[in-house]
Amino acid sequence: MIYNIPPLLLLALLLCGRKSYAWMIATALVIAIGALVVNVSDFDSNWNEFLLAQMGVFVLMIVGSMLRQTESGAWRLFFRARLHGTTDFSHGELLELLGFSSRFRRTVMNVAVIICLLTAYAAVMVDFIESGGSNAASTITLLDETPPPGYGTLDNSGMGELPGTVSADTPATSVAAPTYFRDSSLRFPRVLLPVFWPLLVGLVVAQFLLRIQDASWFRALPISELKRSPVEFPSYFWFLPVLAILMTWSEVIIAWLVTFG
Amino acid sequence: MLRIVVLIFYFYVVISNEMTFADDDLLFVLAMMSLLMPGMAIGLYYMRAESGGNNSLLQLAGKAKEASAEELAEFKQKYLVARESLYAAGMFFWLSLVLVIAKERYLVSSNNLDYQLTLAVMIPAMCLSVYEDVLQLVLKIKAGMRTSLPIEYDLWLSWFNFSILGTLVVMHVFPYYDSAVGFAIFSAVVLASILYATGAYISRYRKAREIGEKA
Numbered sequence: 123m124i125y126n127i128p129p130l131l132l133l134a135l136l137l138c139g140r141k142s143y144a145w146m147i148a149t150a151l152v153i154a155i156g157a158l159v160v161n162v163s164d165f166d167s168n169w170n171e172f173l174l175a176q177m178g179v180f181v182l183m184i185v186g187s188m189l190r191q192t193e194s195g196a197w198r199l200f201f202r203a204r205l206h207g208t209t210d211f212s213h214g215e216l217l218e219l220l221g222f223s224s225r226f227r228r229t230v231m232n233v234a235v236i237i238c239l240l241t242a243y244a245a246v247m248v249d250f251i252e253s254g255g256s257n258a259a260s261t262i263t264l265l266d267e268t269p270p271p272g273y274g275t276l277d278n279s280g281m282g283e284l285p286g287t288v289s290a291d292t293p294a295t296s297v298a299a300p301t302y303f304r305d306s307s308l309r310f311p312r313v314l315l316p317v318f319w320p321l322l323v324g325l326v327v328a329q330f331l332l333r334i335q336d337a338s339w340f341r342a343l344p345i346s347e348l349k350r351s352p353v354e355f356p357s358y359f360w361f362l363p364v365l366a367i368l369m370t371w372s373e374v375i376i377a378w379l380v381t382f383g
Numbered sequence: 384m385l386r387i388v389v390l391i392f393y394f395y396v397v398i399s400n401e402m403t404f405a406d407d408d409l410l411f412v413l414a415m416m417s418l419l420m421p422g423m424a425i426g427l428y429y430m431r432a433e434s435g436g437n438n439s440l441l442q443l444a445g446k447a448k449e450a451s452a453e454e455l456a457e458f459k460q461k462y463l464v465a466r467e468s469l470y471a472a473g474m475f476f477w478l479s480l481v482l483v484i485a486k487e488r489y490l491v492s493s494n495n496l497d498y499q500l501t502l503a504v505m506i507p508a509m510c511l512s513v514y515e516d517v518l519q520l521v522l523k524i525k526a527g528m529r530t531s532l533p534i535e536y537d538l539w540l541s542w543f544n545f546s547i548l549g550t551l552v553v554m555h556v557f558p559y560y561d562s563a564v565g566f567a568i569f570s571a572v573v574l575a576s577i578l579y580a581t582g583a584y585i586s587r588y589r590k591a592r593e594i595g596e597k598a
Contacts, residue, residue, distance in 0.1 A: 132422050135429055139439065148429035155423040159416060159479045322478045325471065340432045346456070378566045 127154045142341070172316050176237060180320055183233045188226060196222040208339045216343055223339075227328045234324025241317045386512040389544050389551070393509060396555045397502065412483055413503070416476045417510050423475065424514070427468035433461055440465055440522070447526040459533045462522070466537070469514055477507035502554075505547050512544060542579045549575035 131151040138144055199211075199219045208216060428434050436457070443450070443458040450458065480503060519534060526532055549571035557564040 128419065128422055132425065135425065139429060139434075144429050144434075148426045151426035152423055152430065155419050155426065156475065159419060159475070318478050318481055322475070325474055325478070341435060343432070346453070378563075 124154075124158055128158060173319055176241070176316065176320055177323065180233060180237055180323065183236070184229055187229050187233065191225060191229070192222060200226075203339055208342070211342075213342075216340060217347065220340055220343065220347075230324050230328045234320045234328075237320040238317060241320070245317060385541060385544050385548070386509075386516060389548050390509055390513065392548060392551050392555075393502075393505065396551050399555065409483070409503070413480070413506055416480060417506070420472045420476050420507075420510060421469075421514055424465075424469040424472035427471050428465050431464050431468065433464040436461075441525050444522040444525040444532065447532055448530045455533055462532075462534050465518065466515065469511065469518070470537075470540075473507050473511035473514075476510070477504065480504070480507060505550075508540070508543055508547065512540065515540075538583060542576065542583075545579045546572045546575040 128151060131147060131154055135144060135147045135151055138147060196218055199215055200222055203211070203219055208219065211219065434440075438446070438454075438457070440458070440461045443454060443461060446454060447458060515537075519532075522532060522534070523530075550568050553564065553567045553571045557567055
């Protein structure tokens with residue numbers, strides 16, 4: 123059932139693309155596709171508290187930044203538009219609201235990126251300390267996802283030792299396996315969820331929610347006045363895939379730096 | 384051209400190194416997300432106020448040959464919005480993919496996770512490049528192949544493709560169990576950044592000089 127909805131909505135959007143209510147179909151399409159994509163993910167509920175705290179900080183930072191950057195008149199316009207729409211707005215008020223809306227989106231995306239980078243930095247530091255790269259004796263863990271000190275060391279004391287005298291007639295017996303076998307791949311990616319969650323939420327808030335207002339609020343404005351800064355999606359977002367690669371390889375890079383540094 | 388080279392080299396590295404993903408489900412997720420990405424981009428585009436107006440993006444491209452300066456500006460504005468929508472869909476794809484890959488069930492069954500993760504996170508960017516090229520091609524066909532349209536490639540996406548190319552070269556040269564591969568990838572990304580930034584600066588300088596001389 124869920125697989126049939128996006129194609130139907132896409133068809134409806136292509137047929138009714140020039141209608142004034144097209145943005146509603148578009149919103150439904152985006153939400154349906156987002157739900158379909160998220161549906162394939164089944165996230166661990168252990169992260170809830172951490173993610174809620176992140177969201178709290180997210181909201182506080184956005185509100186604080188917006189209060190500092192904007193005047194109270196712009197906020198009044200925003201709430202007026204939220205309650206009654208913009209049909210009775212003058213041209214000047216619409217332009218002021220447009221600036222406020224644009225700044226709001228930019229703030230949301232910037233805050234999302236800042237929280238993402240801070241979490242990534244914390245995760246890298248925790249990983250660095252726990253992996254023995256630092257002399258600091260630490261009990262820091264990131265939501266218990268980082269194994270305690272000692273977990274990561276390979277116990278190879280039993281290697282090379284064979285049980286008793288070996289001859290051709292000795293029956294084969296199993297050698298005791300090391301207590302822990304370190305798989306470096308299993309630790310770090312687990313923290314990717316809290317690292318990238320703020321970005322995903324920022325993207326959803328900035329693109330899915332605020333855009334809805336744009337479509338209905340600013341229909342009265344001509345295209346030339348809808349030019350806003352920045353028009354494009356923040357370019358620095360393309361640093362983040364590189365960040366992911368660096369995080370994936372962080373252990374090797376840090377080990378190399380410690381060895382040769 | 385760079386994007387085609389990246390795409391071809393990606394498949395070459397995957398095939399020649401006999402790389403596989405841990406789970407067929409992951410391939411299904413990748414295929415689904417790749418198919419859904421343009422749909423989401425279209426949805427995001429129509430949610431924008433800029434998508435309104437008397438003429439659609441395609442209609443404006445069709446009139447580009449005899450368009451006035453204002454119509455060309457409107458076309459450029461709509462194209463940037465369409466590209467931004469595509470990028471937003473690409474970012475959603477990429478972030479979701481990272482979260483999906485981070486799930487334990489995809490990790491425990493593999494012993495070459497780092498390669499898989501590095502290979503997988505490249506896919507959204509390459510899909511995005513392909514879709515952007517398709518969009519430009521459609522607009523070009525609509526406008527007429529000889530008509531010049533006011534559209535440019537995104538600097539950062541081009542740089543990222545260049546970095547991907549460097550990473551693929553490293554992955555092809557080094558075996559995956561080599562201890563130096565992590566640092567080599569890091570160095571490749573940095574080197575690609577420096578080379579690309581230098582090239583972009585020289586190109587921009589030359590362009591500005593040409594314009595200055597003509598003026």
